[in-house]
Amino acid sequence: MTAHENYIKAKEKLLAKYYQNYSDAASKKKLTAHVTGFLPFEVLVAMDIFPFYPEGYATRACNTDMGDELVFEAEKAGVSRDLCAFSTCALGSMYSDKGPQGGMIAPDLLISSAYTCGAHVPWWELMHQHYKVPLFIIDGPVLCADYEERHIDFYISQTKELISFLEKETGKDFDEDRFEKVVELSSDACEYFHKVIELRKNSPSPVGFRQLFADMFGLVNVTGEQETLDFYKAFYEETLEKKENNIGVAEHEEYRLIWDNLPIYHDMDLFDYFESKGMVFVYETLLKEYFAKGLDKSDPFRGLAKKYLTGWTNRRLDRKIEIVEEAVKEYRVDGIVVFENKGCRGYSTGQLDVARSLKEKIGIPNMIV
Numbered sequence: 001m002t003a004h005e006n007y008i009k010a011k012e013k014l015l016a017k018y019y020q021n022y023s024d025a026a027s028k029k030k031l032t033a034h035v036t037g038f039l040p041f042e043v044l045v046a047m048d049i050f051p052f053y054p055e056g057y058a059t060r061a062c063n064t065d066m067g068d069e070l071v072f073e074a075e076k077a078g079v080s081r082d083l084c085a086f087s088t089c090a091l092g093s094m095y096s097d098k099g100p101q102g103g104m105i106a107p108d109l110l111i112s113s114a115y116t117c118g119a120h121v122p123w124w125e126l127m128h129q130h131y132k133v134p135l136f137i138i139d140g141p142v143l144c145a146d147y148e149e150r151h152i153d154f155y156i157s158q159t160k161e162l163i164s165f166l167e168k169e170t171g172k173d174f175d176e177d178r179f180e181k182v183v184e185l186s187s188d189a190c191e192y193f194h195k196v197i198e199l200r201k202n203s204p205s206p207v208g209f210r211q212l213f214a215d216m217f218g219l220v221n222v223t224g225e226q227e228t229l230d231f232y233k234a235f236y237e238e239t240l241e242k243k244e245n246n247i248g249v250a251e252h253e254e255y256r257l258i259w260d261n262l263p264i265y266h267d268m269d270l271f272d273y274f275e276s277k278g279m280v281f282v283y284e285t286l287l288k289e290y291f292a293k294g295l296d297k298s299d300p301f302r303g304l305a306k307k308y309l310t311g312w313t314n315r316r317l318d319r320k321i322e323i324v325e326e327a328v329k330e331y332r333v334d335g336i337v338v339f340e341n342k343g344c345r346g347y348s349t350g351q352l353d354v355a356r357s358l359k360e361k362i363g364i365p366n367m368i369v
Contacts, residue, residue: 003237028369033106036124037056039162040127046174046178047174057100057104058086062089062265070092070093072092087344090123099320106131109135114140115142123145139154156301167317186219187223188232189218190293191236199236203253203332205249206248207242208249213268218231253280255278256282257274289310333364338354338369340369
């Protein structure tokens with residue numbers, strides 16, 4: 001079997017695992033928790049709770065041309081159009097029972113985070129009012145610089161409070177052996193994804209923007225499963241083979257770019273257009289700073305704290321500038337494209353300062369979208 005064939009087969013198994021989990025949750029064979037994007041999913045998986053990601057659901061709505069309809073449904077229910085696009089799409093589905101797969105699956109539990117996004121807490125409170133199921137909010141410090149031990153200790157205490165909440169609401173005991181196995185699988189999958197991203201330092205880059213954003217799916221939606229690890233191993237092996245055979249994502253790679261912010265989910269063809277002109281994205285702040293992080297498997301709670309506290313939106317501006325400057329050198333970048341995204345103001349804060357700094361300090365041109 002070729003590396004590509006193995007990749008396709010592993011992806012089919014990954015998707016089958018997700019839809020089996022989804023089906024079990026929809027039929028109430030498995031409990032479901034609606035979760036925000038950046039909190040310790042591994043705890044839920046270890047307790048056999050299906051983590052459903054409304055932000056990811058909103059991106060699927062945009063990909064299937066249902067985003068506008070769901071935003072209008074949210075507005076009819078009284079949700080301001082000034083809120084982020086993720087929340088308005090997901091809330092529109094909640095209020096109307098419309099959307100991909102017949103609308104969002106109803107939760108048994110709601111778990112939000114208070115340290116990565118200003119919209120998460122009020123968004124989850126609206127869901128709490130609608131679904132009338134238990135809500136837990138996990139807190140964490142906004143980092144002024146690199147994390148300190150007190151930050152890690154606080155997040156560990158919050159994670160253990162989350163476990164106590166889940167035990168109380170589900171009547172299940174937390175299985176630490178199962179938890180350690182889930183963390184191991186999650187960490188190993190993330191490390192393979194990190195290796196894929198590192199291969200983009202090669203010129204030509206062997207993997208493109210659209211494939212990476214499609215294939216990060218498993219790290220969020222199928223966390224801590226054997227099928228997930230198998231897929232990312234196959235993804236790495238296929239990408240390594242392309243690199244060794246000098247196969248690039250673009251026919252002629254002329255310019256190497258950074259994309260700063262989330263993708264434009266309703267118009268992913270834009271990235272094909274860039275590649276058709278020889279302009280290849282080789283680094284994105286979202287992928288490297290959120291999803292390509294292994295864990296300290298010898299101390300799972302501490303490993304989770306380090307992973308989830310150091311996301312891009314939890315960084316100060318000066319550290320963001322340092323990270324992007326390092327990426328410019330390591331990935332031999334020619335320019336940066338900045339997407340000023342109304343759909344996620346927290347992510348967009350400071351973008352122009354990063355772009356201006358790159359221009360003034362090391363002469364990297366920028367484009368504002």
